[in-house]
Amino acid sequence: MKKSLIQKYNIPGPRYTSYPTVPYWNKEGIDKQDWIASFQKSFIESNYSEGISIYIHLPFCESLCTFCACHKHITKRHEVEEEYIETVLKEWKLYVALVDEKPIIKELHLGGGTPTFFSKENLKYLMDGIFSIAEKHPDHEFSFEGHPNNTTKEQLQTLFDCGFTRVSFGVQDYNEKVQKSIHRIQPFEAVEQVTKWSREIGYDSVSHDLIFGLPFQTKEAVIHTINKTKELQPDRISFYSYAHVPWVKGVGQRGFNEDDLPKNDEKRELYEIGKELFAELGYEEIGMDHFALKTDSLYEATINKTIHRNFMGYTANKTLLMVGLGMSAISDSWYAFAQNVKTVKEYQKLVNEGEIPIFRGHLLSEEDRIMRKHILNMMCNFTTSWEADHMKIKNVEKHLKLLEEMEKDGLVEVYENSLSIPEKARPYVRNICMAFDLHLLENKPKTQLFSMTI
Ligand SMILES: C=Cc1c2[nH]c(c1C)Cc1[nH]c(c(CCC(=O)O)c1C)Cc1[nH]c(c(C)c1CCC(=O)O)Cc1[nH]c(c(C)c1C=C)C2
Numbered sequence: 001m002k003k004s005l006i007q008k009y010n011i012p013g014p015r016y017t018s019y020p021t022v023p024y025w026n027k028e029g030i031d032k033q034d035w036i037a038s039f040q041k042s043f044i045e046s047n048y049s050e051g052i053s054i055y056i057h058l059p060f061c062e063s064l065c066t067f068c069a070c071h072k073h074i075t076k077r078h079e080v081e082e083e084y085i086e087t088v089l090k091e092w093k094l095y096v097a098l099v100d101e102k103p104i105i106k107e108l109h110l111g112g113g114t115p116t117f118f119s120k121e122n123l124k125y126l127m128d129g130i131f132s133i134a135e136k137h138p139d140h141e142f143s144f145e146g147h148p149n150n151t152t153k154e155q156l157q158t159l160f161d162c163g164f165t166r167v168s169f170g171v172q173d174y175n176e177k178v179q180k181s182i183h184r185i186q187p188f189e190a191v192e193q194v195t196k197w198s199r200e201i202g203y204d205s206v207s208h209d210l211i212f213g214l215p216f217q218t219k220e221a222v223i224h225t226i227n228k229t230k231e232l233q234p235d236r237i238s239f240y241s242y243a244h245v246p247w248v249k250g251v252g253q254r255g256f257n258e259d260d261l262p263k264n265d266e267k268r269e270l271y272e273i274g275k276e277l278f279a280e281l282g283y284e285e286i287g288m289d290h291f292a293l294k295t296d297s298l299y300e301a302t303i304n305k306t307i308h309r310n311f312m313g314y315t316a317n318k319t320l321l322m323v324g325l326g327m328s329a330i331s332d333s334w335y336a337f338a339q340n341v342k343t344v345k346e347y348q349k350l351v352n353e354g355e356i357p358i359f360r361g362h363l364l365s366e367e368d369r370i371m372r373k374h375i376l377n378m379m380c381n382f383t384t385s386w387e388a389d390h391m392k393i394k395n396v397e398k399h400l401k402l403l404e405e406m407e408k409d410g411l412v413e414v415y416e417n418s419l420s421i422p423e424k425a426r427p428y429v430r431n432i433c434m435a436f437d438l439h440l441l442e443n444k445p446k447t448q449l450f451s452m453t454i
């Protein structure tokens with residue numbers, strides 16, 4: 001890829017796991033009653049016909065990885081497990097009490113933090129509690145994030161018995177210098193072991209998370225990591241761009257200098273190398289940062305254009321409603337977003353007082369919902385059309401004008417009522433979305449909010 005393009009378009013930009021993006025949610029927040037009403041509306045419209053999704057955030061980690069942008073709570077005290085799970089179950093009961101039908105759960109994801117921080121008994125207790133007042137959808141897809149350093153065969157078996165068929169493991173990079181700098185020493189043998197166990201037990205899909213752009217990461221490190229990954233043949237690979245956001249509270253990114261990070265062309269080259277190697281190994285590129293074997297459901301969803309993007313990245317199942325449980329979890333009713341408070345202590349306090357523990361959110365206007373569809377179309381399928389009445393964009397010329405430069409650079413093709421992003425321009429998809437982000441256009445950030453697009 002041409003050097004100049006990367007330098008030209010590598011600017012801070014949202015990852016579009018939601019639209020509007022979190023920093024542009026209503027400044028006044030969302031009224032709790034409005035959130036509850038939108039949850040109820042979404043539930044009534046979709047529970048019976050398609051089922052709902054739940055995301056459960058399990059925040060604890062024994063040790064801090066200094067690259068991590070997730071909401072976590074570091075502790076070695078496993079006594080915290082019981083109280084946390086009781087609180088999640090209480091929160092779930094608060095939601096279920098707001099509706100008349102039994103929830104039918106289509107998609108369930110345990111994220112973190114580290115879900116495998118919890119004992120198998122506590123994980124089972126959590127699942128039994130959730131399903132004591134809910135049903136499993138006949139085509140359910142349940143998944144969780146495991147840490148290769150602490151996932152046991154018994155935990156894998158327990159969750160499999162609860163209906164989980166997909167697991168993803170954090171790998172990041174196998175190079176020792178990189179691992180040291182991100183405070184995450186993780187031998188290949190650990191990843192090999194948990195991957196093998198998952199296969200033996202019968203998981204349909206094993207995914208590995210890799211990152212490019214980590215401190216001290218060289219081309220050789222990326223090639224080495226991918227060659228090791230090849231030996232284990234994960235069904236999916238996430239190949240994330242390292243998001244450097246040290247200003248975000250609670251992230252704790254430290255332990256290396258800005259200068260230790262590969263940037264611009266150097267960083268993009270790491271991605272290009274990865275992309276090429278994955279293709280050679282038979283992986284198809286999905287959306288912005290995912291790769292999957294043709295046998296994986298995410299590939300099928302891409303071909304059928306049913307793929308969806310949410311706070312966890314890409315998913316093969318889209319439901320109208322996703323309820324986020326646990327500290328910092330984000331819920332999405334399609335009509336509104338809401339996020340739970342971001343510390344374990346506050347979370348437990350609010351739920352114990354019988355409160356839905358949200359602290360911010362956003363009610364989407366009709367215009368937000370239309371733009372959201374366009375942004376999802378571009379992020380998932382690299383094309384969108386505003387021809388249909390329900391997809392009309394107000395002042396579309398204004399947005400197309402913003403694309404002129406990128407059009408000249410061959411990064412987007414604009415037609416009468418649609419646009420499409422060519423294969424080679426995929427790395428710039430976030431830049432193209434930004435031209436349709438009404439909130440960002442109206443209110444340019446005065447401080448840095450987002451990581452770099454490339
Ligand atoms: C691959 C996973 C990533 C996810 N988010 C980011 C990465 C790299 C990057 C990121 N996360 C946050 C920010 C700061 C901007 C902000 O909204 O404050 C950035 C650049 C904060 C954040 N972390 C999580 C959420 C839901 C958010 C806010 C919205 C967002 O940017 O997605 C938790 C979280 N996000 C991801 C994961 C995997 C995760 C926790 C497990 C996706």
Ligand SMILES: C[C@H]1O[C@@H](n2cnc3c(N)ncnc32)[C@H](O)[C@@H]1O
Nearest residue numbers: 067068069070170209240241242243
């Ligand atoms: C859930 C997955 O999110 C990825 N992840 C966590 N923090 C970051 C970050 N700052 N940049 C890129 N990816 C990240 C890791 O690959 C982890 O395994």
Ligand code: SF4
Nearest residue numbers: 061064065068112113
């Ligand atoms: S990468 Fe995983 S284990 Fe490491 S701090 Fe983040 S959530 Fe915890």
